[in-house]
Amino acid sequence: MTTATVQPTVVERAWQVASEVTDPELPMLTLADLGVLRDVRQDDDGEIVVAITPTYSGCPAMATMRDDLVRRLQEAGFTSARVSVQLSPPWTSDWISESGRKALSDNGISPPGKAPRGPVRLQLMPTRRVIQCPQCGSDDTEVTSEFGSTACKALYRCLVCGEPFDHVKEI
Structure with a gap:
């Protein structure tokens, strides 16, 4: 056969x-x-x-x-x-695949959380996100700039390990 x-x-x-x-x-x-x-x-x-x-x-x-x-x-x-x-x-x-999110994290970039739904309130200050450091895993981080290496990323710094990192913004 x-x-x-x-x-x-x-x-x-x-x-x-x-x-x-x-x-x-x-x-x-x-x-x-x-x-x-x-x-x-x-x-x-x-x-x-x-x-x-x-x-x-x-x-x-x-x-x-x-x-x-x-x-x-x-x-x-x-x-x-x-x-x-x-x-x-x-x-x-939200369309970023799970393997894509893992690849971001593996390469030192914090993947986005869930995107906001419904009307988004206009605010002039940076969006406060709880972001985990892709280097050490701490969520004790601060935003350095709402614009990182590209406009779709924000720049953060970990307050535990001191490392700067990009975070893909939730859109």
């Missing part, structure tokens, strides 16, 4: 390639782990169309994500590929 090998569809292969592309600002995360990879489909002309959602409006990494996706798909043999931006529903930090 022989068993037939099931070949992945064109879209499944394209999804696999797209899901391995890393984020230019958080290279320990794939776009799939970050939750910005929303869809991969093939249009009527055979073109592969990848939909991504920015982490926030005006994210400067979107052009690099697009270029990296198209290049990787073309290298994998998909001669016609393009990227579309999907704004609805808006990205939320």
Whole structure:
């Protein structure tokens, strides 16, 4: 008795390639782990169309994500590929996968907590979060700046071990 090998569809292969592309600002995360990879489909002309959602409006990494996706798909043999931006529903930090959260922590970046739901009260002071230090695990931390190495991260310092670290903001 022989068993037939099931070949992945064109879209499944394209999804696999797209899901391995890393984020230019958080290279320990794939776009799939970050939750910005929303869809991969093939249009009527055979073109592969990848939909991504920015982490926030005006994210400067979107052009690099697009270029990296198209290049990787073309290298994998998909001669016609393009990227579309999907704004609805808006990205939320809740879309970061568990493996993505672990990768952030393993690389010294505090992963986000649960994103706020419903109306968000406007405040002019930094958001007070209970953040655990990715180095020593202490939650005795303080915000140094609401903007870290990228606009979607805040800079914190651990008051126990003294180490500075980025925290991915809850969005």
